[in-house]
Amino acid sequence: MKSDVEDLMPRLLPFEFGDNKEDLDLNGPPRNPQEYLRQVQLEASLCPEVVVAQIDPKKLTKKQTVNVNVPGCQAAPLGFSPSLRWQQQQVSNFSDVRQRITKNRQHWSSQTLDENVQMPKLTDEEGWKRFCLGQRVCIDSSSAHTDAGPELELDYLKVGFPPFLSIVSRLNQSTVLTVLDILISWFEERDFVPQLGHWLYALLACLEKPLIPEAHSSIRQLARRCAQLRSTLESLEDDRLAALNLLICLVARYFEQNDLADQQESTDS
Template sequence: MRYTRHELEALSGAPSREAQALRWAEAYAALAAAGFSGDYDGLLASEEPLSRRGKKISGGGGRKRPEAPAHQFSEVDAWRNGGSGVHQATGEPFDRGEDVEYEDDSDDEYDGILKPAFAVDGEPDFESGEPLDGFEYLRRVRWEANQIPKVKVAKIDLRAAIKEQTPYMPEIPDIPKCSPDLCASKEWEDSFITYFSETRLAFLELDSSDEPSVSGAVKNSCKPGISFEPQIDPTLTMIRKMDAVSRAATLRNYIDMIQSFDTLSRNDCLWLFALCVAVEPPLDAETCASLRSMLRKCSTILAAKSEMDDEVVMLNILVAISGLYFGQHEK
């Protein structure tokens, strides 16, 4: 006979726990009369290891609950049947009240989740020298583990740690400050940044078009450091011969080259200006670091100047490009 879901749910709708226990007792008796109680007893037997995982403690004394016979309802059934069950032998209902506690059988944490893969007995013999077998080795490992507290709170004085810390980051000095008389004004910087942005936009539009340059050169991939001649002034044709990767690499190489200079010539400033116009966004981290190095170098040279000349003007232009337009200036 097959029961529907609603019929099975109706079995758990008794008005009281005693009536509920009686219903389940009648259902079990019907299963026994039909010869199918053995299957149900097999389900109970499969759940017995779960019911033996804890101790039943009542009134302060703990004792292990004896195994229930296969034909009786176990506590697992009581949990499944809404917290109530019945002993088939006595007919008395039982339930798990608030006065019943369950705790782990073992007093040793190794019998629980930290149970070792290889159990060994006895104490280690440290006087015998090196361990002669794996069991002696495990005894010593377990003995050493028992000497370590389960919870260790480390009190660290951060002030002392900072003093003893190994410096792994370089000490980078601040950007030098030049004389206010030689620095560009805010109005000039705003005007120049607008002009520089328009220049870059015009170049990028020309570079992205199919229109050839004056000499008819076509853009190709050039090796960094070989695609330009620092002794001559940069031209539009020379810059357009480089691809995006070569332009960024050439700019980085040129900035590395000027780090050993005490002054910048007009030709150096022209190449730096031209490469900054041609470099394509977004800039990678290495190119941004190079632009920051150019800002520091130009500021260092500018801080050493005492009077206005052409180099001061060019240095202010490069400082505005690297610091303001490319955002490398420290606030």
């Protein structure tokens, strides 16, 4: 039987063995390459030709299911979602912005930053919040939605640094995604402010395609949060509406998260 098995094994290593098999000890370490190969061959010949798994039928009676919940966006209140034509125009504009950033990234990243622009370290979450949104928003969220007075417009430490091209062009993909996650997490628990919208748009414009899984998850989270907040708006005149619609549109239409897209509202009465 063993010889039959040995004959069926491919001879990839054509070593010649002697007839003395009694000296081989399968429990001991091989003393040379030939002995090692012979041990492997003999071990294989001792394996049964057919192996039958012993399965307990009782363990097969319970069905195992995996529930995967991938929620979409909350539907907009009637009249609050944008038209398909508007969405297509925003995607076209956004594509143009991305192309300009890519084309001129080297030029803008070489521009000298002002002395007061101190970009936080990658791991400084609170630092990035203050840098993008300003101390005024981070410290006093209750006044975040009010307009800054003229005396504060150029005090970037208080109102946040805008996403200047000279700044965002310096961010690599790891930093873009990290800052995006930080701002989305902040937005999950707070209201929408203009500074947030500016930065989210700029970071999305710097996000490379195809998306890595982490980016895919983050932008979907952003769109769902925008839709959730939009569902609470009471007036079409709310200045947050256009920004929320824009972010949902870009995530769904440009980054091809089609299940999150606003659909054309029916004109039927």
